Amino acid sequence: MPAIGTITAEGVHGSRDLNEPPRFDRPAGPLRSRVVYAAAHVVPRVAGDNVPGAPADIDWDATLAFRRHLWSWGLGVADAMDTAQRNMGLDPAAVRELVTRSAAEAASTGGALVVGVNTDHLEDDVVTLDAVVTAYLEQLEHAENNGAGVVLMASRHLARAATSAADYERVYAEVLGRAGSPVVLHWLGEAFDPQLAGYFGPGLSVGGRIDVVARIISAHADKVRGIKMSLLDAGHEITLRAQLPEGVAMFTGDDYHYVGLIAGDGVRHSDALLGAFAALAPHASAAVQALDAGEHDRYHRVLGPTEALARHVFEAPTFHYKTGIAFLAWLNGHQPAFTMVGGLHAARGLPHLSRLIELADDVGALEEPELAAYRWNRLLSLNGVPVPTVVRA
Secondary structure (H helix, E strand, O other): OOEEEEEOOOOOEEEEEOOOOOOOOOOOOOOOOOOEEEEOOOOEOOOOOOOOOOOOOEOHHHHHHHHHHHHHOOOEEEEOOHHHOEOOOEOHHHHHHHHHHHHHHHHHHOOOEEEEEOOOOOOOOOOOHHHHHHHHHHHHHHHHHOOOEEEEOOOHHHHHHOOOHHHHHHHHHHHHHHOOOOEEEEEEOOOOOHHHOOOOOOOOOHHHHHHHHHHHHHHOHHHEEEEEEEOOOHHHHHHHHOOOOOOOEEEEOOOOOHHHHHHOOOOOOOEEEEOHHHHOHHHHHHHHHHHHOOOHHHHHHHHOOHHHHHHHHOOOOHHHHHHHHHHHHHHOOOOOOOOOHHHHHHHOOHHHHHHHHHHHHHHOOOOOHHHHHHHHHHHHHHOOOOOOOOOOO
């Protein structure tokens, strides 16, 4: 197997031989025991001017091919979410086109798809609650008209406009009342977006805000398919999960503790909607296939070790996890260059990426080790780091 160069934050250079990755089988039919979505990123056009503040210039062929990769493993795709750089480089026009293109691709391939609905197309930062409702409904209509399932994302505009939990209850009641089919709610914690601090209840504790969310869901259970919980706290997720009405799912968005949450406690479990699974599609698929077969030990053997990789990808500042997702997609040949819209590929340094590739190798997340070594060593070499010689066959 090929060798890669390594570098630490202290500037210490080293090398290691890569491992042969495990070979997982794609499922012969739909995954049964858990509903699993991978939140997908977007691939920029290599020749595009994807600098900070510029409109996103997307490589649509590569972007849609990556969604087909996820579907091929039996996973659903969660698109136009924060992993696709909503509010961090993906402008409203690009969001709208992404929803349209991804929905058409899902329809043609039979892949499961949900897309994010937000208020981020509003030009003003501060708006009224009525304007928040109208903005949500505009994006909801576009998603539903394209045949996509909906994730009702947390809105920065609502976080700024709301002065009480009652304001959240009012807005969600109005939007859910207009939904054509049940939607997935999304509670995105401030680690992912500091502008969403106090979401669902300004001034309330997390426990108090859990009560608000439970009231919203109970009052509109016929319009809520589930909720994606992204607070990176397993205890909070378990608390809300226990309060959900029958038929309403918990979709874990906890990229630190997903193994135990998906496995469940014998009474309740979480389904999944995770950015981490965009980088771990074969592992996620194999793990759920193990659950389908009643092989819980194999589930933990396959998925358990991946949490170390996910914790590194999502380390603080957590909102820059998208860089790690794109980096692994590049190493695995799913995009032609290590670039991101908005120039966000520069959000993590070489030592972070060096540790990331080591952890990916530890768990077998490098799908083509020779390609990964070739690309990574060339990147290190361009930055003046001594590396082993690897020739790409």
